[in-house]
Amino acid sequence: MFKQKWPLITATASLLGVFVGVNSVEAQTKNEESLDWMQTKPMSQVTSVNQLRDVEPTAWAFEALRSLVERYGCIVGYPDRTFRGNRALTRWEFAAGLNACLNTMERLIQEGVSVLREDVDKLKRLAQEFETELAVLGTRVDNLENRVAFLEDHQFSTTTKLTGEVIFGLYGVAAGERDGGEDIDRVPALGHRTRLEFNTSFTGQDLLYMRLASGNVADLSETTGTFQSTLSYTQPDDNNVALEVLFYNFQLTENISVWLEAFGGATDDFTNTLNALDGDGASGAISAFGTRNPIYFAPGQTGIGLQGKFGFLEVSAGYLAGEGNDPTPGNGLFNGSYSAIGQIGIVPNERFGLAFTYIHVLTN
Template sequence: MSEAPSGDQITSVDELSDVQPSDWAFKALQSLIERYACIAGYNSNFRGNRAITRYEFAAGLNTCFNNIIQFMSSATDGSVKTKELTTLKKLQEEFGTELAILQEQVDTLQAHTAGLESQQFSTTTKLQGQVIMSVNAGGFDGKRITDSNGRELADTNPNPTVIYRAGVDLNTSFHGTDLLKIRVETGSGGALDNAAGVLEPNFGSSLDYSVKPPVDRDMVIGRLYYTFRPSSDFIVSIGPDIRATDYLDRNSYANRSFLDFSTQPFVNNFILFPVSGPASGGAVDWKPGQGAFALRAVYAVADAANPGNTGRITGASSFSRLLYPNSPGGERGLFGDSYQGTMEIEYSPTKNFALRLQYSGGEVFSNRFDVVGANFELTLGTQFGIFGRYGYSRFDNTVFGDIEPNYWMAGVSLRDLFQEGAILGVAVGQPFIDSNIGDATQTSLEAFYNYPLSQNIRITPSVQVITNAGNQDSNGDIVTSTLRTVFSF
C-alpha cells in the first residue's frame, strides 16, 4: 500500500480541486478497495484512468469505511492491519469537510423521504370481532338468599341459562399513529342472565361480560373514541363513549373477562370505579422516555348528553345503586352528576413486575366519594404469576351513613399448563368490607382453566364460590359454574 508522504513532499489533498490517480489518497483508497472489495459499486471511478472530484472520492471513502467497520465486527483473526486503520483515519481527516456535507445531504434526503411516506399514508379501517357464548348454572345452600338490606332475593335455585355477547370493532387510522374506534355490540339479559347475578347482585358476583351494557338484545354503540399521540411517549383518548376500566387498573393476570377471570372483583378494583359503565370523557397515558414509570389519568362522566337533571343515570356501578337507592341524581352534563376523576402511577422496572398506585374521586348521585388503591403483579420464571389488588374508600351520605369500605383480592396464575397458550387462574377476595352493611363480610373465590382450541377459539370452564353473600351471615354458600367459549376474528 502507498503511504502518505511526510511534511512538504506533496501538496495537501485539501488544496486540490480533483483527486488525481497519482495522489497518495487515490492510491491508498484504491489499495483498500482491492483488498477488501469495500466499494464494489464504485470500481469504475478508481481504476486509475481518470481524475475524480473530491465529492466522488468522499462518497467512495465513506462507503469503504462503513464496510470495513462491518467486516471488522465479524472478523476474529485481526485481518485489518493497524497500518490500514491509520491510513483510513488520515483519509477521513483530509476529506472531513466533504464527508460532513455528504452526511448532511443524506440526513436531508431521509427527512424528505419520511415526510413523503407520512403524506402518502392512506386512511385504513380494520375490522375486529369477538363473540362470547356461555352456559351457566348454580345454586345455594339453605332456604333463601337475602340482599344486603335483608330483602329476599330467591328461595329456589335459578334455572341454567345460555349467555352471549357479540361485538364488532371498526378501527380506523388516518395517519398511522392514531385510532378512531367504533364498537357495535349486543348482549343477552345482563346481570340477571346468570345464577350469581340473581343471587348476589350488589358486590360484583355477576359475570362481567354479562352485566355491562348493552343487554336485552339491544344493538348499540359500545365504544366511540379517538386516540392520538402528541409525542412518542404520550397518548390521549377522548370520546363520548368510553370506559374508565379500559385505561386504568390493568393487570396481566386478572383484567379481561373474555380471557381470564369472569367476575368483577377479580377483573378490576371493585370500589375504585363507582362510575364503571358507559361514560363520556378522556384519558391520558404518559410513559416518560419509555422508562420504568407511567402516569395515567381518566375523567369519566356518566350522563354527559343530558343537559338537565331528569332521567335515570346510566354508568353507575352496582354497589353505587345499593348505597344510593332512591337518589335521582343532580344536574347532568359534561361536568355534572355522576362523574369521577382517576389517576394512576405505575412502576414497572422489568416486564416481570409492576406496581400501580391509584386515586379516584368525584360524585355519584350527587354525593362525594374518594378511593385509593394498589395493584401489583409479579411473574416468577416463565409460567407462574402472583397478583393482587387493594382498595380503601369513603362514601358520604349513603343509606348506611358515611361509610369507609375496604376491598382486596389476591391470586395465582399458571401459563402453558398441559397446552401452550393455556391459562390456569385461582383468586380469592372480599369485594366490600364494611361493618355498617350486613352482619358479615362476603368472600368470593373463582377458578378457571382457559384452553385454546385454536388461535381464534378458546374454551374456559370456571367455578365460582361465594360465602356470606351480600355481607349476610344467614346466607348459605353460593356455587356456580360456567362454560365460556370465545371466538375472536
C-alpha cells in the same frame, strides 16, 4: 440544474422539459425549429410513457417509470407524443424524469394521497441504478434517499379494521344463598355476547374506536345480590344492537397519550389495572370482580383521559361524566355524576407492577 458555459440553446428532448446546452450548429437549428413549434403548439400532458416514441419500452426502467407515470401522472410531453430531439432517451434525461416523479409523489403524500409500498421500492431501485446521472443533474443521492425515507414514513392512508367477537355462555348459580340468606333458584341458562369493533386510524399513530354490541347474558348480581357474581361477559340487552363505546385516542407527545371519550368511557381505557386477568370477558377472569379492581368500574360515560409513560413510571389521570350529553339541571359534564381518577404506577416489566390510585366518585 446542470449548467455549462456553452451558448445557451434550449433543447426539448428531455423528460419534464429539462433544458440542455448543445455546442453544435445543427443542434441549434433543430432547437430553433422546436422553439417555433412550441410557440404555435401548446403543451399538453401525456399520461402514459408508452405513448412517447423516443423512450425504449423494453428496458426495466421504462416499465418501472411507466407504472409510476400512469399511477401518479408525473411526466409532461408534447401533443405529438415525443419530447423532441428524435433520439433515444439518455440516462441522465431519464434520471430527470425519475427526479420529477419523486417530487410528484412527495407532493401527493403531503396532500394526504397514499403512495404504494411497491412504488417506494421502485424508487429505491431506480435511485441506485441512476445514481451517477442524478449526481450530474445536481441531485444529491443522499438527499434523494432522505426523500424516499420521507415517503416511507408518511405513506399511510385512512384505514378501518373490523373485528368481531362472539361469546356463548352456559351459566347459573350452582350453590349458595342470596346475600341476606335467601334461597336462590338453581336455573341454568345459555346466553351470548356479540361485539363488532371498528378500529380506524388516520395517521398510523391514532385510533378512533367504535364498538357495537348485543347480547342476552343476564346480570347475576340481580339474582345473588352481590356484584361479585357478575360475569365479565354480562350483556343484558335482550339482543338489541346498540353503540356501546366510542372514543378517539392519539399521541399528544412521544410519551403522553390522550383519550377523548365520547360514549361508554371507562377509567381502565387509560389506566393500567395491573391485573393479568383483565380480559374484558373474552379472556381472563370469568367474573367482573376478578377482571379488575372494582374502583375501575366507577360510573362514567363522557370525558377525557391521559396516560404518560416515562420508562418504568406510568402516570394516568382522567375525568368522566355520567350524563355528559344531558344539558338539564343535575346532569351535564360538571353538574351530575362523575368519576375523577389519578394513578401513579411503577411497572419495570410485564410481570410486576405497583400503583397508587386515587378516585373520587359522585353518583346521583
